[in-house]
Amino acid sequence: MKHLSPGQQRVIADKAFGVRRLCLEFITAAGWGHIGGSFSEAELLACLYSEILHLDPKKPDDPRRDRFILSKAHASPALYATLALSGFIPVDRLFTYCRLDGLDGHTQRGQCPGIEYSGGSLGTGLSYAAGIALGLRLADNFASRVYCLIGDGECNEGQIWEAAMSAAQYRLDNLTAIVDYNKVMAKGKMSDLMAIDPLRDKFAAFGWTVIEIDGHDLAEICLAFHRAKYLEMNGRPIAVIAHTVKGRGLPEAEFNYQWHTHAPSPAQAKAFLADLNRTYSRNEKFSRKLVAPKDGGLEAVVTADLK
Amino acid sequence: MKHLSPGQQRVIADKAFGVRRLCLEFITAAGWGHIGGSFSEAELLACLYSEILHLDPKKPDDPRRDRFILSKAHASPALYATLALSGFIPVDRLFTYCRLDGLDGHTQRGQCPGIEYSGGSLGTGLSYAAGIALGLRLADNFASRVYCLIGDGECNEGQIWEAAMSAAQYRLDNLTAIVDYNKVMAKGKMSDLMAIDPLRDKFAAFGWTVIEIDGHDLAEICLAFHRAKYLEMNGRPIAVIAHTVKGRGLPEAEFNYQWHTHAPSPAQAKAFLADLNRTYSRNEKFSRKLVAPKDGGLEAVVTADLK
Amino acid sequence: MKLAYAKKPLREIFGETLVELGALHPQLLVLDADLNTSSRTVLFKQKYPDRFIQAGIAEANLFGLAAGLAAQGYVTFPSTFAAFAARKALDQVYVNIAYPKLDVKIAGSYCGMTATECGPSHNCAEDLAVMRSLPHVKVCDPGDNRELRAMMHAMMATPGPIYFRVSKVNAPELFADGHEFTFGRGHLLREGSDVALIGTGFMTAVALGAAELLDREGISAAVAHMPSIKPIDEELIGKLARQTGALVTIENHRIYGGLGGAVAEVTARDYPVHVDAMGLGDTVFEAAPLQDLLRHYELTPRALAARARALTQRKRRASAA
Amino acid sequence: MKLAYAKKPLREIFGETLVELGALHPQLLVLDADLNTSSRTVLFKQKYPDRFIQAGIAEANLFGLAAGLAAQGYVTFPSTFAAFAARKALDQVYVNIAYPKLDVKIAGSYCGMTATECGPSHNCAEDLAVMRSLPHVKVCDPGDNRELRAMMHAMMATPGPIYFRVSKVNAPELFADGHEFTFGRGHLLREGSDVALIGTGFMTAVALGAAELLDREGISAAVAHMPSIKPIDEELIGKLARQTGALVTIENHRIYGGLGGAVAEVTARDYPVHVDAMGLGDTVFEAAPLQDLLRHYELTPRALAARARALTQRKRRASAA
């Protein structure tokens, strides 16, 4: 069982912080994006892309690579930022987010290196990931593993349970589902809107091995994935239930559904960066001057033509 | 807690036998129908319509009635036969099954008294039943209960789990789901195609009270429904997992997916009736001479016009 | 004619009208799938918490619940994004609502390209075609705030399933107070003899703009607005076909089976004339702000005027020959 | 011309051709949702058990699995009833298959009215309109066994999503051995000058029968078969429009946005002529044997001949005036 050295811890923590900082920057520049779900998954992505996934930015299509599927594709900003900080795409590309010919608001397969899945419709990613895992088996590829990150609200979708049932039937222990259990969906608390507890029992009853962790604790996260990879190869797919804080790192956004999908103004963004620096006792700056975009919408287009 | 007198037992057993005999007759006459799933649910329906459901054939739309939803609507023959033997429709109506202006191959809301739900697309019935249960609550109707019969293969459908999750969230203890757990779906055994075990754990993990019974034992069935009605009003919806035998009563059809959807020839039907009489030590006859229909299909229609 | 644009987006009027109807109709219920502050059903939730049902992120169940409730005599308004009504839950909409003709009014918000930055997973350029292909379902796309409000009032007097579009767009003010909506009725907004531009939803604003541009070059373009796509105003289509002999449709939707398709089906059956359908081709609406999408996919007054000009020239050549 | 009818139903050829293609293409996989003996994918299952995937009664997952497998380089054939491909799993078909253009070939069996006794919950009179409204998806309805086989071979040489119809109908033998299928190509089966009858799928047999009836009364009817509905053969439609000026389409589908809609969209754009669309109206296909459904919904040679006759008379009156 592998443990994290202080050095590794620092590298991952830096990446997680960088993800949050970059998300703030390019979401503000785009005037659109999901902060809550991006910040709750930052440590999970940082660990996966630093320590767990077998991926080579120079060979993003290597058949023997691990596959990562972000089923909760609305939280793509954190994934894009992670890819940028892991050498898959240049940081500048992040600032094309939600622009024509830029990065999609959710995810588009093949749009940039490292994106395997066209997502955005919640509930569809785990089936797709199970299909990949099945495909790897049929191709006798026992080197690659498939990781699928799903939302807790997303677990309301019946298709998640169809996929869970089939992954157990197919004995896909090369598949690991990670639930970003941040307790909040788009418009409120899970418990108020549509509770999924006891989530461990649900996955267990669907034939999965369940590992429950603190989704912001780097050591716990890496340990869980190592366990999933080396200890639990018993025919059962593995569910890692990661208890997280939606909007983690921003006092105002934490567990606050109003920051599920909302872009800060440049001024707010500055204040948020200060919050981040305080929370993680750092002193980083934005890489560029932020301006909020404006969309004149239908009126602008029609009146311009009539000029 | 109410127990069944020998007299009541006989009435229900007669109805269950009558359902099987009638199904054989009109499925043969229609040349189409689902025997396996109709025979596995015969005792469940006979108990519901004899002892449990508050229904008056003379007032089929009474707002204070109980509601019964057959989510596994392909097994409508047993329901139609039960309605006929319970005074909702004349027995002759059964012989319009699958004819134009006749009874639908699945179920159509309002097509005949006692049919509440347009079904046939598996997975949709429990949501609909939950909607009814919720509607009764909103109308302060605490007299009526909602019963929804679903298939075991139908439990593959994610929508069943969406409905289960929401019924628990809404605390619909006026809703009882019954799973006709006959171990076989359309094309084979559940365990080979897509297993749902441990089913009790699944419903429990989704917040339901679970009662497991022998779905052919009249006393157990009635006891379970009385428990559901009088003892378990604790905010949790109730799942009655009824272990049954697909095709029950016909040695050739039992647990045999080939009789999931298949109509016997008149000769076979005769032999099957003999089997039924043997199994249930009776000596009943068909009410009419059976002839198999024939469908000339496209060719017949085109050539006739060209005559 | 200079158009004024509404201060409030269509979705706000949707929410406000639900509240208004809630007061008039105690049997009205609203169902949500974790989108109420986006769709603005939140206004109804705040006013009538007991008649607001939260179904979570489970659209199949959302429509199943709405059907079961409607079967008990309620009029239900299940609401989600157009993509998830027309795609995710189509089976439930068909089998539990359309086929049994239950009293369910389906609001598809963020319709067409108006999910904007959400991209192709949320933009829905097929909802009109999909809903029109179902039996018993009325299909509508309101042109402005007053029309949306009138449409929702009309729904309460019209039993059976209805699908209508909502968006976060600030629509042009096409109509005055007291505007009436009738299923199957369109509106002639501008007379014209050379060509007729037919719009639905807020795209009618683009048609009016194009008519003005055409007017400047001496081409007389009629403009009709079709808020009701099924049933559609066949009489008005016939009138325009006879008067102009050349129709151009424009819609916030793919060009297969939507407004353009509905108009072509009518003209082909009864009034064979040219119909040029503008909208999205065989592709998806990418993620971008609305103004960029309108320009990129050439759904602007200029682009429409160009297509209309070409069609009138073609018509002239044809009649000359 | 007396038509012979195939001994084997279309679904049998579907199963046999899957086996044939399985031998040629090791990357071909078949997925089922508990319907393999009905769809006849069971033939592939028996021959290639390791390349047959049983998804259970869970159509959303069926298409998600098929997409994930296709993303790894497999060509997948997920198969279920048309109703559950076009309705139950439309979101997955759109977002995971059509939008990313994955190599998934979707067989919709029991299409149109051919679920017969299953009734409205299974009969699917909207699959062509629904699939046609999606981006990047080719849509086909084969006319006979040889064409289905040729179509499936063509699919393996055509990357991207394809939806095609299968049924348990014994189709007329329209074509000889070696018949070729090309996407976007239709076939003129019979020349004619007064009216053109355009069919798709096995309904083309009805068109041929109607042409014969019309011939007996001196009306010259051309008959075209359109196995490829998207893309559709615009050239052939144009040719028929110019030659006859009067088209009647017939399809095993509702008349909104299917074959009739696709033809009307083409003629309205480029060759304005009358197009009368025959198929199911704004209702459902009830449960009954096929022969009774064809007669009840008036999809017979006699009924088509009557509509064609009326249209030619109308055309004559118009040109006389």
Ligand SMILES: Cc1ncc(C[n+]2csc(CCOP(=O)(O)OP(=O)(O)O)c2C)c(N)n1
């Ligand atoms: C099928 C579907 N329904 C609705 C939405 C709109 N939506 C986007 S994100 C979201 C909430 C997701 O909550 P959760 O899964 O908990 O994600 P997280 O908290 O990690 O952001 C919703 C409802 C969607 N994208 N897909």
Ligand SMILES: Cc1ncc(C[n+]2csc(CCOP(=O)(O)OP(=O)(O)O)c2C)c(N)n1
């Ligand atoms: C959504 C959907 N998919 C497929 C079918 C076709 N079908 C009809 S019955 C059946 C098997 C049902 O099995 P089960 O639920 O176990 O019913 P039972 O054994 O009681 O007959 C299938 C696949 C359907 N009716 N609906």
Ligand SMILES: [Mg+2]
């Ligand atoms: Mg969450």
Ligand SMILES: [Mg+2]
């Ligand atoms: Mg079963």
